[in-house]
Amino acid sequence: MSDPLIWLDQVHFQYAPDRAVLSDCSLRVHAGDRIGLTGAVGSGKTSLLRLVVGLVRPTAGRVEVFGRTRTRESDFHEVRRRIGFLFQDADDQLFCPTVAEDVAFGPLNLGLPRDEVRQLVTQTLADLGLAGYEDRVTYQLSGGEKRLVALAGVLAMRPEVLLLDEPTAELDGVAAGRVLDILSTLPHAMVVVSHDSSHLARIAHRRVQLDQGRVISV
């Protein structure tokens, strides 16, 4: 088997000294893996995703991404460029006033030339069925549209792996269906957090559960 893209090796993580969230937690994500991650509220699903991109650091254990151990903030710059993270609340992610600017935010940060970025924005929006949304104002979009635009912002950076935190949370059936349709056609390796097992069944190949700070197979 090839080297894992993401390897959390016996990771410990806690917010407060007496409140361990993850303890001795290990997870490997290989190319082509589509992992569904479940677990009770507060079991550390979001924390696990945040550890991978270095938004929080483990108190013990090792985070290895793309074959290198990552410890410092600067180690994670490359990780964040190559891993797309979709937040649970799209309002956290869509901070630019217009859709085009928000989708362009990541590519511009990568230093791509403006013409290329503009093309990338149009292409990414069209791929997600959002053609013509460029000048829409982000806070006026519906919940489902917000989610898809946030996804467009992530995909426009051409990531190799996707971390999706509750991609269908707070969406109605139709909007959730549309998001799931799109996610199921994406070729990326991904880790999807969700409470809804029928939703996970449509996207994930493998199911794991967080239980008392550890990852266990289901």
Added chain:
Amino acid sequence: MLMERVDPRTRIAAAVVFSGVIAAAQQPATAGIALLAAAAATPCTRLTSRQVLKRLLPVNVFALLLIVALSWADHVSPIAARHPEASDHTGLGLALMITAKANAIVLWVVVFLGTMDLITLGHALRHLHVPDKLTHLLLFTVRYLDVLHGEYLRLRTSMKLRGFQPRLSTHTYRTLGYLVGMLLVRSLDRSERILAAMKCRGFRGRFYLLDHFTFSRRDLGFLLVACAVLCLLAIGEAS
């Protein structure tokens, strides 16, 4: 309409220059010309006269207070005697002058910026090299005002559902204090999540703009007309 097609940066610059010039004017003639010219320019925007008058209302409520207060003074001396001629103003004359100038400034700003949406305004300010921190404050406010308002309404509803009715009591004040405090805490939380989301998309402290404005012939025409009006004001001041 005409004004909406002019480059936003030019419009902002014109609004700043006009406001400064009119505020500094000493002669009633200048204020009068400025006011008349502004009124003549309002058809250049797509605002109806009703909308324009509505925007002038707050200024004039304030001006009315000023007129009432200053009519009691028959002689107004300036604090510093730099302009000895100013001491000739009667209170009422001064109040009328202030009213005319305030109306002229607001009217010009409405003409130049009244139909510009806040997002364009924010971008134009950034292109004019207004400090990043200020323009980001504006753009983030525009973006998150709605989210904050939604949170406020949710908290307010949940308070109502548990029987809260504002009264003149310490309980009311304490509760409203909690409401504001909770909103602040939630905003702080949200701002941290937003920063995290931005970092995940490669943010390292610098913003890049996607759109660029272009300066066209139409803007040149706009500038010429603006300069002509400024000349008129200068003539008024010299008279």
